[in-house]
Amino acid sequence: MRAVGFMYTLAEASNEEVVRMRASDRAYATLLDEIQSGVLRPGAVLGEVEQAARLGVSRTPLREALGRLAADGLVAQQSPRVTVVTAIDADDIREIFEVRRALEESAARLAAERGDATAFADLARDFARVDLDGGGAGADGRDAYYALIADFDLALDAAVANDYLTAALRTVRTHLVRVRRLARDNPARLAASVAEHRLIAAAISTRDADLAAHATHVHLHNALHSILESLTAAAPANFHDSAFDLKGQL
Amino acid sequence: MRAVGFMYTLAEASNEEVVRMRASDRAYATLLDEIQSGVLRPGAVLGEVEQAARLGVSRTPLREALGRLAADGLVAQQSPRVTVVTAIDADDIREIFEVRRALEESAARLAAERGDATAFADLARDFARVDLDGGGAGADGRDAYYALIADFDLALDAAVANDYLTAALRTVRTHLVRVRRLARDNPARLAASVAEHRLIAAAISTRDADLAAHATHVHLHNALHSILESLTAAAPANFHDSAFDLKGQL
DNA sequence: CGGAGCTTTGTTGTATACCGTGCGGTGCCG
DNA sequence: CGGCACCGCACGGTATACAACAAAGCTCCG
Numbered sequence: 001m002r003a004v005g006f007m008y009t010l011a012e013a014s015n016e017e018v019v020r021m022r023a024s025d026r027a028y029a030t031l032l033d034e035i036q037s038g039v040l041r042p043g044a045v046l047g048e049v050e051q052a053a054r055l056g057v058s059r060t061p062l063r064e065a066l067g068r069l070a071a072d073g074l075v076a077q078q079s080p081r082v083t084v085v086t087a088i089d090a091d092d093i094r095e096i097f098e099v100r101r102a103l104e105e106s107a108a109r110l111a112a113e114r115g116d117a118t119a120f121a122d123l124a125r126d127f128a129r130v131d132l133d134g135g136g137a138g139a140d141g142r143d144a145y146y147a148l149i150a151d152f153d154l155a156l157d158a159a160v161a162n163d164y165l166t167a168a169l170r171t172v173r174t175h176l177v178r179v180r181r182l183a184r185d186n187p188a189r190l191a192a193s194v195a196e197h198r199l200i201a202a203a204i205s206t207r208d209a210d211l212a213a214h215a216t217h218v219h220l221h222n223a224l225h226s227i228l229e230s231l232t233a234a235a236p237a238n239f240h241d242s243a244f245d246l247k248g249q250l
Numbered sequence: 251m252r253a254v255g256f257m258y259t260l261a262e263a264s265n266e267e268v269v270r271m272r273a274s275d276r277a278y279a280t281l282l283d284e285i286q287s288g289v290l291r292p293g294a295v296l297g298e299v300e301q302a303a304r305l306g307v308s309r310t311p312l313r314e315a316l317g318r319l320a321a322d323g324l325v326a327q328q329s330p331r332v333t334v335v336t337a338i339d340a341d342d343i344r345e346i347f348e349v350r351r352a353l354e355e356s357a358a359r360l361a362a363e364r365g366d367a368t369a370f371a372d373l374a375r376d377f378a379r380v381d382l383d384g385g386g387a388g389a390d391g392r393d394a395y396y397a398l399i400a401d402f403d404l405a406l407d408a409a410v411a412n413d414y415l416t417a418a419l420r421t422v423r424t425h426l427v428r429v430r431r432l433a434r435d436n437p438a439r440l441a442a443s444v445a446e447h448r449l450i451a452a453a454i455s456t457r458d459a460d461l462a463a464h465a466t467h468v469h470l471h472n473a474l475h476s477i478l479e480s481l482t483a484a485a486p487a488n489f490h491d492s493a494f495d496l497k498g499q500l
Numbered sequence: 501c502g503g504a505g506c507t508t509t510g511t512t513g514t515a516t517a518c519c520g521t522g523c524g525g526t527g528c529c530g
Numbered sequence: 531c532g533g534c535a536c537c538g539c540a541c542g543g544t545a546t547a548c549a550a551c552a553a554a555g556c557t558c559c560g
Contacts, residue, residue, distance in 0.1 A: 048541075064313070080522090102415075106348060164425070331511065
């Protein structure tokens, strides 16, 4: 919530900082990244001694890291003796989106009421300028878009200025990283998503709280349906590369 | 989230169970209770060795307990060297209620759509029967009412059947315990609150999602205003008994 | 007499040792 | 040959020891 842990991602820490980080933070950041990126697949068993040895930390900080991951819901104690990486299935995605809808709709509304209008006007312009094809490599434009989304989320948090809401959203976003990995997003959906974000940002910048909330609702509705669709379509192919099996095995 | 910790309150654990609990769970449950009940006041410094000795556990499980409390936002690292019990002021209460509104409105809506209608019809009847004066001692009726609220929350969680939403609500409710302690509730408000809950339960039981959501909105609006009012009214008297000072001292 | 640096002490972060428990393997008995 | 019981091993939970760091006080020098 407030200064719980200082560093959540490895990506945003320089090498200098990484070595100075507490061992428990390093373990948490590494495991979080590995779970989110799919290196550690759902159902993977995380033994304390094994992981401590692998990450080069002792068991005490590793236990702390596992505790935080468990609080986040990325890891669960399958039995009193064994903790595993949790699985995400379509029902989980629906549940996550129910929470996300509740929180982000409120956030959009609050941001429209009290946020910095010019900041969101700028964001709306940025969304309007997004070129998904990136003038060349397809991944470039997509990465730039995802970075812009991250900026948008940050601006939203700043505008809402509610630590409790931000903390709740953080949990949701943590899970969303895994959800996005499950669903290969198709170009058409991405283009629509850009337009939807542009509208939300514009609504906030003009202090139209209702429009901001409803546009958010629509955006999340579309995003959820797209994800579920891509899931059922790609299920056989994705089955072994995804975080999708192993749910019944628990 | 799913089976994070097994025991959250000391009250609902028998003595047999308490001694068999893990030391870290005992420490967490005890500290949580002491913070929520106000025994540990905001700003109170929680030294590791000191608390470990006091609670009769060693530093390792105590650190785990402090970590969980920090994740809950009940405790914060004021400086890298000292963790303190967090304070709650009027702004925090407003923020908490913004999150609560978002989550509970959605929960009410979802419960109306897919919950067990008869369970909420029963609850509505129970609310209708509540006698706050309890036929005798005033506290009796109030305690019975709070127990009914807890039942209602449980029924809501069961009806919504969304682990992520329940987890988010758990955090909110954890803070609400402290908020309620700050605001001495007046009899008139309590009576109104009963009626509001009755309406929400009735709306859910008749699957009227809009009414359930709007009634929840109204209820939370009234509850928030009542709390803030009681806070400003009682601020001087409550100032030293409450979790209300020490915010600027951080 | 004042300031700066060093030392000392207390506190946190990490590692490791100990102990109890649960699970698997093996051997014996039916 | 099969089932049951016992033994051993490995893992998790806890305690404790150790190291690093920060703050505060004291001393010495200017």
